[in-house]
Amino acid sequence: MAVMSESYDPIVEETRALHKKFEELIEPYRPSLWRYCRYLTGSPWDGEDLFQETLLKAFATMAQIWHPLALKSYLFRIATNTRIDGLRKQKISMDTYAELDSNDFPEETVDPLQMIEALEVLIEYLPHRQIAVFLLMEVYGFTASDVAGMVRMTEGSVYAALNRARANIRKHRNILPDQIHPEKTEPNTLLLDTLLQALRNGDVDSILGMFEESIHNDANPGFQEYSKRELLNGSFKHRGPVLHVSLELLWGRKVFVVLAETELGLALHDIREFDFESNRIVYHRGYYFCRELLLEAGKTLGVPVQLKKAPNLDWREKR
Numbered sequence: 001m002a003v004m005s006e007s008y009d010p011i012v013e014e015t016r017a018l019h020k021k022f023e024e025l026i027e028p029y030r031p032s033l034w035r036y037c038r039y040l041t042g043s044p045w046d047g048e049d050l051f052q053e054t055l056l057k058a059f060a061t062m063a064q065i066w067h068p069l070a071l072k073s074y075l076f077r078i079a080t081n082t083r084i085d086g087l088r089k090q091k092i093s094m095d096t097y098a099e100l101d102s103n104d105f106p107e108e109t110v111d112p113l114q115m116i117e118a119l120e121v122l123i124e125y126l127p128h129r130q131i132a133v134f135l136l137m138e139v140y141g142f143t144a145s146d147v148a149g150m151v152r153m154t155e156g157s158v159y160a161a162l163n164r165a166r167a168n169i170r171k172h173r174n175i176l177p178d179q180i181h182p183e184k185t186e187p188n189t190l191l192l193d194t195l196l197q198a199l200r201n202g203d204v205d206s207i208l209g210m211f212e213e214s215i216h217n218d219a220n221p222g223f224q225e226y227s228k229r230e231l232l233n234g235s236f237k238h239r240g241p242v243l244h245v246s247l248e249l250l251w252g253r254k255v256f257v258v259l260a261e262t263e264l265g266l267a268l269h270d271i272r273e274f275d276f277e278s279n280r281i282v283y284h285r286g287y288y289f290c291r292e293l294l295l296e297a298g299k300t301l302g303v304p305v306q307l308k309k310a311p312n313l314d315w316r317e318k319r
Helices: 010-041 044-064 071-089 128-139 144-151 155-172 189-201 204-210 228-233 291-301
Strands: 211-219 223-225 243-250 253-262 265-277 280-286 308-310
Touching (some): 010 044, 044 291, 071 128, 144 155, 243 291
Antiparallel strands (some): 211 223, 243 253
């Protein structure tokens, strides 16, 4: 068997350098963009996926920009269109509106700060573009002209959608949020318990024995590994702080919550999910690099988040 090359094409390192500059450029907009993605999808999990896809597209598309760039609008436009395009691919019909003139637009408004949490419930009742229009205009302060381009509507239709969204929010605002994150049925309880014990005991052989050879180890946006061999030669070589692992229900999903021993006590280090096929682990999703999701999870779980994980991964100045 040929030995895997340790060298990389120069374009890989050049891309990493450019991506680092991109991350620095978008840093001021990350928290608001993540919250927008969360409320647009109705779930922190789906919101994180949309957030990461948005950043990937924003970085990849930037080479096609030949005019002055309004970065915030650029990011929110990509997030909105990615969400809408994804729904269209699922054959979910888009809502349409008769136009309203801005002069005919009612002055009465809904307090967005009071209503934003309710959107996790209201997503079940509001059409998708109503949600996007309401968030973009009432919460994030974009103009109707800005939003028209983001949601691919006329300006008059944007006003109509916002008016309809306000009416729907008033209608459904008293719905109890007990069904925000219904628990997902978990068919692999025994396998999860076995994996939990192996993780707690640091039983590497048992853990590796559950991995399929073609396992996908997804640590987006940090790295990707596409086989057990890559995993053994990569992330499994790293030995970090002492970890405490538990299986928790978080936002409707059973996930592994990983705490690390730090100078300040136990802190949230990572969240992990595993997909099984024929009693083998075929996919692992780790949220180690997902700052915004971990900070939100820390609030929900009532634990602090580990902000400094490595010399090149320090979030203490970026909260």
